Amino acid sequence: MKKLVLSFIAALSFILMAPAQQDTGKTDKTGISKTEMQLRVNKSVDRSINDKITEASREAVMIYQETQKVIGMLAEKKNKEAEDKLAEIIGRLEVLLVKHPEMALIPVSSTVEVHDVVTDINTVEKIMKEVREAINKGYYQQAKWVLNDLSSEMIVKTAYLPMATYPDAMKLAAKFLSEDKNQEAGAVLVKALTTLIVKEDILPLPVLRAQELIKEALAVMDNDKKFKENKEVLLALLQSADYQLKLAEAMGYGKKDKEYKALADAIAKLKKSVEKEKERRTRKQLLALDEKLKKFKERLFPVKPENKK
Numbered sequence: 001m002k003k004l005v006l007s008f009i010a011a012l013s014f015i016l017m018a019p020a021q022q023d024t025g026k027t028d029k030t031g032i033s034k035t036e037m038q039l040r041v042n043k044s045v046d047r048s049i050n051d052k053i054t055e056a057s058r059e060a061v062m063i064y065q066e067t068q069k070v071i072g073m074l075a076e077k078k079n080k081e082a083e084d085k086l087a088e089i090i091g092r093l094e095v096l097l098v099k100h101p102e103m104a105l106i107p108v109s110s111t112v113e114v115h116d117v118v119t120d121i122n123t124v125e126k127i128m129k130e131v132r133e134a135i136n137k138g139y140y141q142q143a144k145w146v147l148n149d150l151s152s153e154m155i156v157k158t159a160y161l162p163m164a165t166y167p168d169a170m171k172l173a174a175k176f177l178s179e180d181k182n183q184e185a186g187a188v189l190v191k192a193l194t195t196l197i198v199k200e201d202i203l204p205l206p207v208l209r210a211q212e213l214i215k216e217a218l219a220v221m222d223n224d225k226k227f228k229e230n231k232e233v234l235l236a237l238l239q240s241a242d243y244q245l246k247l248a249e250a251m252g253y254g255k256k257d258k259e260y261k262a263l264a265d266a267i268a269k270l271k272k273s274v275e276k277e278k279e280r281r282t283r284k285q286l287l288a289l290d291e292k293l294k295k296f297k298e299r300l301f302p303v304k305p306e307n308k309k
Contacts, residue, residue, distance in 0.1 A: 029236035032216060040212045045154055045203065048297075049110050052158070056096060060106040060161045063092055067170070067193055074186045082185075083177045090174060093167045105160035105197060115151040116205055121243075124150065124250045150251055154208070156201040166192055203297070206248035210263075211293040213241040218286050227279040234274045234282070242267045259296055266292060 032040075066089050073082035100106075118124055127150050134143035169192035176185035217237040220230050242264060249260045266289045273282040 028240075029233065030213065030216065030240050031233065032213075037209055037212060040215075041154075041205065041208045044208060044212065045112060045156065049112070049156065052107055052110070056100050056103060057107050059092070059096055061108050063089055063096070064108055064161065064193070066092075067189055070173075071186060071189050071193070074182055074189075079177065079180075079182060083174070086170060086174045086177060090167070090170050093170060097163065097167065104163055105199075106163060107158050108161050108196070109159040111157050113155045113157070114205075115153050115155065117149045118152050118251060119247075121247050121250050124247070152205040152247070152251060153253075154203040154205060156203065157198055158201070159196040159198050162197050204248045204251070204253035206244040206251070207253065207293075207297060210241040210244040210248075211290075211297060213237050213244065214286065214290050214293055217241075218283075218290060221279075221283050221286060227282075228277060231274055231277065235271060238267055238271050238274065259292075263289070263292060263296070 066085060070082050070085050070089070073079075073085065118127070127146055130146050131143045134140070134146060169188055173185040173188040173192075176182070176188065214237070217234055220233055220237070221227075223230070245260060245263055245267075248254070254260060266285065270282065270285045270289060273285055
């Protein structure tokens with residue numbers, strides 16, 4: 001967690017930035033182009049972000065916007081209106097805290113940035129070779145800059161309203177207003193509005209892509225074609241998912257995480273089931289792997305952390 005000063009946040013916002021790499025639109029044996037894969041990943045992350053939007057967070061955004069209005073009223077010398085509006089805000093905050101006493105932080109804004117510099121294991125190995133050479137020569141700053149390119153991730157930045165301090169700030173502003181200290185009241189409100197707690201969640205794109213590939217494999221299993229006719233596509237999807245997970249591990253996203261090995265083992269077993277044309281076993285194993293990947297992603301990007309005590 002870290003505190004950042006933000007100029008304003010008008011509402012919940014979700015920005016998905018496309019990666020800089022070009023895409024010809026061509027597909028491989030999986031049938032999914034890079035552009036289509038990125039769109040699928042964007043939608044998946046967007047759903048995860050929306051899962052964090054609760055009744056409490058919507059109310060918090062409205063309270064935040066109403067506080068901005070109070071500052072505008074003070075600027076226009078509408079002191080009585082500002083005082084009444086502030087009293088209303090304090091009342092709504094008290095109701096919110098009674099309903100959700102466990103919530104220390106409430107999300108009021110989210111943005112997503114994409115850093116997709118590395119897309120294959122060979123590039124990772126070349127970068128790490130450069131890093132090792134730079135370190136051996138004592139060029140530590142050069143090594144640092146080279147490592148900056150070792151990324152394939154979505155960074156979800158969520159701004160939270162700190163419920164431990166925000167209500168007190170509103171009450172202090174109301175006190176100043178009752179004493180005709182409008183300047184002091186305005187300063188307190190501005191500080192409350194511009195100081196939020198910002199949390200960053202880093203989601204490895206290879207892991208997200210692997211999840212989408214397994215979802216596609218399940219979709220292939222559910223179509224009208226016979227299992228044998230889908231064998232080549234299924235193997236291509238599993239191979240691509242396996243590669244993406246190995247890429248994530250090579251890049252250091254959970255390098256020591258035993259779960260990567262468990263996922264790799266599950267994919268290996270799946271390949272054998274497909275090759276032996278065991279349809280029922282393949283479907284069962286795909287469902288199990290899909291669930292494992294969901295839990296893995298949830299551990300990387302927790303759903304509704306503000307509800308956890």
